[in-house]
Amino acid sequence: MNPNYSRERSGKLYEAAKQYFPGGVNSPVRAFRSVTGPPIFIKKGNGSRLWDEDDNEYIDFCASWGPLILGHNNAAILERVMEAAANGLSFGAPTQWGNRLGKLLLDNNRYIEKMRFVSSGTEAVMSAIRLARGATGRSKIIKFEGCYHGHLDSLLVKAGSGLVTFGVSTSAGIPEAFAKETLVLPLNDPELLEKTLAEHGHDVACIIIEPVPANNGLLLQDRAFLELLREKCTAYGALLIFDEVISGFRVGFEGAAGHYGIQPDILTYGKIIGGGMPVGAYGASHELMGHIAPDGPVYQAGTLSANPVAMAAGLAALEQLLAPGFYEALERKTQYFVQAVQSHCDAKGYEVRIPQIASIFWIAFSRERIITADQIDPKSMEKFKVLHLELLKRGIYFGPSGYEVGFVSAAHSTADLEAAAAEVNAAMDVVFG
Numbered sequence: 001m002n003p004n005y006s007r008e009r010s011g012k013l014y015e016a017a018k019q020y021f022p023g024g025v026n027s028p029v030r031a032f033r034s035v036t037g038p039p040i041f042i043k044k045g046n047g048s049r050l051w052d053e054d055d056n057e058y059i060d061f062c063a064s065w066g067p068l069i070l071g072h073n074n075a076a077i078l079e080r081v082m083e084a085a086a087n088g089l090s091f092g093a094p095t096q097w098g099n100r101l102g103k104l105l106l107d108n109n110r111y112i113e114k115m116r117f118v119s120s121g122t123e124a125v126m127s128a129i130r131l132a133r134g135a136t137g138r139s140k141i142i143k144f145e146g147c148y149h150g151h152l153d154s155l156l157v158k159a160g161s162g163l164v165t166f167g168v169s170t171s172a173g174i175p176e177a178f179a180k181e182t183l184v185l186p187l188n189d190p191e192l193l194e195k196t197l198a199e200h201g202h203d204v205a206c207i208i209i210e211p212v213p214a215n216n217g218l219l220l221q222d223r224a225f226l227e228l229l230r231e232k233c234t235a236y237g238a239l240l241i242f243d244e245v246i247s248g249f250r251v252g253f254e255g256a257a258g259h260y261g262i263q264p265d266i267l268t269y270g271k272i273i274g275g276g277m278p279v280g281a282y283g284a285s286h287e288l289m290g291h292i293a294p295d296g297p298v299y300q301a302g303t304l305s306a307n308p309v310a311m312a313a314g315l316a317a318l319e320q321l322l323a324p325g326f327y328e329a330l331e332r333k334t335q336y337f338v339q340a341v342q343s344h345c346d347a348k349g350y351e352v353r354i355p356q357i358a359s360i361f362w363i364a365f366s367r368e369r370i371i372t373a374d375q376i377d378p379k380s381m382e383k384f385k386v387l388h389l390e391l392l393k394r395g396i397y398f399g400p401s402g403y404e405v406g407f408v409s410a411a412h413s414t415a416d417l418e419a420a421a422a423e424v425n426a427a428m429d430v431v432f433g
């Protein structure tokens with residue numbers, strides 16, 4: 001699709017960007033460090049397509065890392081954004097737009113009764129953790145290896161050595177004392193979970209999990225493990241947080257809570273909820289949300305929270321997701337794409353497995369069912385690197401890391417997916433050739 005593939009202009013822009021931003025970027029993965037650079041600079045997007053500054057065209061499966069479930073430049077979102085923007089960009093005061101998005105969301109989600117808007121997924125998770133600590137009066141939290149919850153201090157941690165694993169920070173600048181408040185467990189290990197809770201359960205404010213872990217591969221959990229978390233949280237008086245920043249409105253309007261039929265205590269949202277604008281949210285029962293200021297003592301605020309333009313974008317996006325059959329159609333398209341690639345790889349004997357849920361998929365260079373972080377072989381990322389470059393040349397854009405999932409959007413036509421599968425298959429032949 002890009003016969004004279006060149007990144008000349010992107011390369012020049014990247015050279016300039018390196019003088020302005022660390023690594024030339026404003027979020028690390030964009031630097032293309034684990035694939036062949038330079039990063040491509042995007043000029044525009046429309047529907048399923050992206051164009052870069054060198055006028056290469058791509059079918060996009062990154063979707064701005066998830067938010068764009070309706071594709072690029074969705075007409076209804078654009079129209080609402082213009083309508084809101086025409087009256088001013090921000091007031092730091094309530095507007096009817098916030099009410100409209102809040103009502104739409106709460107009317108169609110059985111898992112939260114009250115919510116608050118913030119401006120990013122990180123902020124939503126940070127606030128949810130504070131709420132959990134404030135409501136329980138406890139300080140420790142449990143997270144799982146292979147789940148990403150944004151870049152807040154207490155969650156940028158990995159398991160240390162030893163059986164019961166106090167966190168070790170994965171970033172400089174995080175005091176050891178903070179990391180120690182976080183216990184890190186492997187996914188899908190009921191025994192270690194029970195052991196940890198037996199020892200520390202009464203100090204644990206919350207267990208936080210991505211119910212559909214999709215930031216470090218796609219580590220689809222058994223429902224039984226998620227149910228066990230629910231059961232144990234109730235038993236120990238800890239709160240269960242489902243971080244649905246990526247799964248919310250993606251695996252269904254009610255996210256993973258609805259998909260699995262499990263009631264967490266606190267839910268966090270981001271990505272899709274803003275229709276491409278910076279929005280996050282957290283929600284819980286009336287009672288729990290009563291702890292939040294100004295009703296309660298847990299402080300949380302935001303200058304641009306529930307910004308009218310962002311609310312208008314979210315409203316226009318979520319309205320479209322509520323159309324009957326929306327998620328079913330999207331899942332069918334995704335299955336078609338995934339199966340077209342999987343069957344090619346199977347027929348050729350390539351070591352590839354593509355786990356999928358709803359419109360999320362991940363290309364794993366392994367035949368195993370991968371459900372914990374330590375099952376991912378770092379060496380397999382060499383294969384992804386080859387695949388990524390081949391795909392760019394062939395007009396397919398995947399996020400620039402083999403640990404990242406791909407997304408199918410409503411804007412992908414069957415013809416797009418047919419063409420994309422053919423290109424991915426041809427690229428796989430190069431990877432394994």
Ligand SMILES: *Cc1c(COP(=O)(O)O)cnc(C)c1O
Binds near residue numbers: 246270271
């Ligand atoms: C993306 C993501 C976050 C962080 O959201 P930002 O908007 O990037 O701050 C947190 N949790 C999960 C599960 C995510 O996928």
